[in-house]
Amino acid sequence: MDKPKVVLGVSGGIAAYKACELLRRLTESGHDVRVVPTASALRFVGAATWSALSGHPVATEVWDDVHEVPHVRIGQQADLVVVAPATADMLAKAAHGLADDLLTNTLLTARCPVVFAPAMHTEMWEHPATQENVATLRRRGAVVLEPAVGRLTGADSGKGRLPDPAEIFEACRRVLARGVREPDLAGRHVVVSAGGTREPLDPVRFLGNRSSGKQGYALARTAAARGARVTLVAANTSHLPDPAGVDVVPVGTAVQLREAVLKAAADADAVVMAAAVADFRPAAYATGKIKKKDGQDPEPVVLVRNPDVLAEMSADRVRPGQVIVGFAAETDDVLANGRAKLARKGCDLLVVNEVGERKTFGFEDTEAVVLAADGTETPVPHGPKEALADTVWDLVAARLS
Numbered sequence: 001m002d003k004p005k006v007v008l009g010v011s012g013g014i015a016a017y018k019a020c021e022l023l024r025r026l027t028e029s030g031h032d033v034r035v036v037p038t039a040s041a042l043r044f045v046g047a048a049t050w051s052a053l054s055g056h057p058v059a060t061e062v063w064d065d066v067h068e069v070p071h072v073r074i075g076q077q078a079d080l081v082v083v084a085p086a087t088a089d090m091l092a093k094a095a096h097g098l099a100d101d102l103l104t105n106t107l108l109t110a111r112c113p114v115v116f117a118p119a120m121h122t123e124m125w126e127h128p129a130t131q132e133n134v135a136t137l138r139r140r141g142a143v144v145l146e147p148a149v150g151r152l153t154g155a156d157s158g159k160g161r162l163p164d165p166a167e168i169f170e171a172c173r174r175v176l177a178r179g180v181r182e183p184d185l186a187g188r189h190v191v192v193s194a195g196g197t198r199e200p201l202d203p204v205r206f207l208g209n210r211s212s213g214k215q216g217y218a219l220a221r222t223a224a225a226r227g228a229r230v231t232l233v234a235a236n237t238s239h240l241p242d243p244a245g246v247d248v249v250p251v252g253t254a255v256q257l258r259e260a261v262l263k264a265a266a267d268a269d270a271v272v273m274a275a276a277v278a279d280f281r282p283a284a285y286a287t288g289k290i291k292k293k294d295g296q297d298p299e300p301v302v303l304v305r306n307p308d309v310l311a312e313m314s315a316d317r318v319r320p321g322q323v324i325v326g327f328a329a330e331t332d333d334v335l336a337n338g339r340a341k342l343a344r345k346g347c348d349l350l351v352v353n354e355v356g357e358r359k360t361f362g363f364e365d366t367e368a369v370v371l372a373a374d375g376t377e378t379p380v381p382h383g384p385k386e387a388l389a390d391t392v393w394d395l396v397a398a399r400l401s
């Protein structure tokens with residue numbers, strides 16, 4: 001079988017060197033990658049590097065090998081075009097259909113999915129010109145990943161950093177797996193909660209749960225690959241890399257999670273609550289470490305109820321038509337408990353999975369049944385958490401359209 005053909009466009013940002021890692025990941029996972037840098041990109045990383053790593057010649061202009069009409073062929077033959085880093089200039093050119101070098105010509109001739117991974121200073125990213133260009137590209141069906149927050153060129157930091165190459169690779173893999181289908185969540189804002197809350201007892205101890213956050217991260221990643229703007233409210237997931245193109249809001253406790261989800265949900269089309277939120281928290285927090293006392297039994301821990309974020313969001317929809325999805329991890333009577341929970345919470349969809357010694361929490365694979373308020377049931381067979389995530393988004397997209 002032919003290898004999928006990927007065009008890696010590289011424009012002239014300081015993060016151009018990180019595209020070498022993306023290139024490596026793409027070639028090593030069986031893709032035929034043609035690198036098309038801009039002239040500015042070659043000021044950062046030379047043509048020899050791109051050529052040696054990709055095994056293809058490298059040109060920036062339309063005037064090389066004219067008999068092969070590369071300005072048309074490269075785009076026409078591509079299964080995916082990814083531009084990483086995408087400069088403010090490249091986003092502007094792409095949005096306006098300019099075609100003054102090989103990469104911009106390729107963007108006009110490509111009919112495959114296109115992913116942009118922008119990287120620039122925060123001011124450039126936030127400028128209304130850039131934001132309008134991004135909106136135009138997204139409206140036309142391109143996947144424009146949100147830049148990450150962090151260290152920028154020089155001493156500055158803020159939003160505008162190129163997402164981790166491993167995460168851009170994951171986004172490309174997801175987009176390629178979906179093929180030329182329209183990014184059906186383009187123009188949508190979705191909120192996903194992930195991880196497990198921790199309810200502190202004292203400065204060193206907490207009540208927690210075994211949720212790894214992997215299912216929520218898979219939901220965030222797949223939604224971004226389907227074109228959504230994604231806010232990921234992440235409870236205690238510092239062990240997981242930020243997915244490319246996703247705004248991550250770190251939280252600790254159930255109360256903090258509620259606040260962050262409600263804030264992000266104000267303009268969201270869908271909210272998917274994959275986090276394991278503690279039902280109870282200690283009634284009191286000891287400001288100093290609780291000590292053992294000789295000859296004395298420990299004080300019992302008194303618990304109070306945490307807010308039920310899923311029920312609250314479902315009852316008071318902040319936007320008409322907002323789709324709310326919950327998760328239920330059950331150990332027995334899985335479906336019966338799931339149906340009862342769906343009715344009690346009032347959400348649109350409830351993903352029910354069985355948890356146990358070797359099931360779901362912390363594992364790469366899962367299986368589940370998605371129960372809908374309209375009575376339908378969608379079984380999702382054993383497989384990667386991303387497959388379950390895509391089924392959830394299929395059901396959400398059908399309800400949004």
Ligand SMILES: Cc1cc2nc3c(=O)[nH]c(=O)nc-3n(C[C@H](O)[C@H](O)[C@H](O)COP(=O)(O)O)c2cc1C
Binds near residue numbers: 014090153
């Ligand atoms: C050191 C340096 C770093 C730069 N980094 C970026 C960047 O990260 N993002 C960006 O949009 N422009 C950046 N620029 C500006 C672009 O290189 C400039 O807009 C150029 O015209 C982009 O050309 P291209 O889009 O054809 O690659 C940088 C310029 C310099 C000199």
